[in-house]
Each structure stands twice: as C-alpha cells, then as structure tokens.
Amino acid sequence: MKKETVLDTLSFIVAVVTIILVVCLRSNFTYLILAGSIGSILYGLLASLNKNNYGYIFLSLGISALVTILLYMNKILDKSDSITFMITGSVFMLMIITLIFNYLNRKVNFKKYNMVVEGRVIDLVKNPNTKKEYFQPVYEFEVDGEVFNVDYPMFKNKFIPNIGDTQKIYVNSKDHKDVFFDKSTGEKIYDYALSAFLIIASLIIMITLFI
DSSP states (O other): OOHHHHHHHHHHHHHHHHHHHHHHTTTOHHHHHHHHHHHHHHHHHHHHHTTOTHHHHHHHHHHHHHHHHHHHHTTSSOHHHHHHHHHHHHHHHHHHHHHHHHHHHHHHHHHHSOEEEEEEEEEEEEOTTOSSOOEEEEEEEEETTEEEEEEOSSOBSSSOOOTTOEEEEEEETTEEEEEEOOOOHHHHHHHHHHHHHHHHHHHHHHHHTTO
16 A cells, blocks of 8 residues: 555544544533644644645644643633734744755655756746736756656746746656756745744744743
8 A cells, every 4th residue: 555545544534533522522622622733733744744735734733732722721821822822833833844844855855856957948838827927937858868848836926937047957767757846046045034034923922922
C-alpha cells in the first residue's frame, strides 16, 4: 500500500473519531475543546506529512487550542483573553509550521530532482477564470539535446517573469518531464519578511496578555 493511501486512511479515521468525540462531549466545553484540539493536531500532522497544505492550518489550530485550553483550565487566562490567545497563537504556529515543513519538503525535493537546468520563459498564459492579472509562465529547457516545455505549477500575480527571462529548474533525472520549481529570490524575501512580521506581531500580542 502506498504511503499516501495509508496517510489518507489514517486521516479519515482520526477525523471520524474526533467528530464522534466532539459530539459525545458537547455538554462539557473543556473536554470538547481538548478532544477537538488533539484530533486537529493528529489530522493536521497526517495531512502535512502527505504534503497537503491545509494540514498546516489544522495542526496550528490544534496546537494553539490545546495550549489555550490548558492555560484556561489553570486559570492563567480568562475566557476573553483565551480567545485572543488562540487566534494569535494559531497565526504564530501556522507561520512556524509552514517554515519548518517548507524547509523539509525542499530538502526532499532537491534529492528527487537532482538535475539543474536553465529554463527560459516562452509564454505567459492568463488565467481565464478571473479578471485580475494572474499568469502561468511556460518554460522551455533542454536535456541531452531534447527540448521540453513545462508549465509553472500555478498562476502568479506577483513576481511574474517576462518572456525570455530564465530560471533554474530542478529536473528528475529518471523522468525529464517531472520538474520542481524553487521560488525566486524576490519571492523568498517576500515570504520570509511576511512570516517574520506575523510571527513577531502575534508573539507581542500573546505576551501582552500576561502583563
């Protein structure tokens, strides 16, 4: 059985068990939050290991909710402060978890896509489903005299390259049509700056709740 299938099956089981526990414990707010947060952590972890980005959200919400309910049970936070702590804690954890998993996934990708070629933008395809300026770059690259065309995996509305621009493309040596795009320097700076801002801002808010 494939790893993805096992993780999907476990995720489904965790989701069903969590829903059943939440329904059964709905009369007890504390236990309901405890069961929901632990279930969310397990589900988020499994989904994250299966490279599903929504898993980061469940994982961060679960950790934040678990820490919050423990602080509330020990009367360290009152109910209103607990809500603020859980929201800001979720943002804080989401940024941290995203950075960690992105780093780990990049390491795995660099092992799988072990050839580096220079790709050149030959076309920009506009997203027909929106009036906004979203474009999907199409790249051309060459391996052993054979030319390949590959689409960027998503539509972009920031850091859109121009036709003729070049970018490093990581290629699977066993399948030259299987490629991985690392983010550009500008995209990395933007992501790290945004993550740092949200981490610092949410951390400051959480600290003020204890002052």
